Amino acid sequence: MKTLIVIPAFNEAENLTKLLPLLIDAVSYDIVVVNDASFDGTAEVVTGLGLQCLTLPLQLGAWGATQTGIRYAQRMNYDLVITMDADGQHLPREVEKLMDLYVNSQADVVIGTFPSRLSRLKKLAWNFFKLLTHIKIEDLTSGFRLYDKRAIKVLSSRQASMLDYQDVGVLLLLLGAGLTIKEVPVKMHDRSDGKSRVFSSWLVVLKYMVQTTTLCIANIGKRTAK
């Protein structure tokens, strides 16, 4: 199966220098880095290793960058997309775990989760969103995911372009399309550079909570298959 690994990156030259060689050794899939208008030489690092680098002329944020990779996969007729964070949080050797579960189950989407990384506050937030939406998934924000062809189609759509984060909105869209989502526990590394993008400051958290809550409430009553 033609598989593409998509790595969205904003100013991740340092982390990618470490991650990409490991990833190239660990897997035989094609790799594409989506450079979200970085200004630190991310593109040079990627092309220096002989990998594809899609450079966005305007900054679109993590989901906008990820979707670029997914649209690229659709255009190039890939069967599977695996998304990974550029900061080294997701381990290259864990990719096979996603793949194994995909092969052994009927799932359209496989999410690599690491539940113990969740702080109490995050768990509270997740439970709140799960209450609002009936999503039965442990880790809502994990960016370590595998999407099959049907999911790629859904996520390439114009509708998916208006999402801001790769989390609840994406899951709701996938569930609404009747796709099945499975989870597999994986090992994750602590972020090399420390901080979570989503949970970086209180103001950002507030903005995220309000936007996501609005999204959840707006989706109440939509069909949500398990």
Next chain:
Amino acid sequence: MTNITILIIGALLSISILYLVRRGKMHGPYATWWLLVAVCAIVLSIFPQIIDWAAAQVGITYPPTLLLVLSVSLILVRMLTMDMALTQKERKIRRLTQKMAILEESQKNRLEP
């Protein structure tokens, strides 16, 4: 006196709109909307009885209330459609940006086989 003020505002608004269209700074649906607003202002300043009559029809005893409620509602509707248009624009910009990055990469691949 109030009527004359509103007439002047309406007239100035129409002239401004026509000027903006002429200079290419406003187009199509936007210009139509604002011209309509200007025309309404002019008509109401010449025939203020319209408001009294309309208020009586819907059972409002103090006619200016009708005018104010109507104008505020229309402003809200307009703002809502503006944000919808902005969302539409944002979507187009995002997809265009993505497409550009994808096309740029495939172009590069074609140039250096």
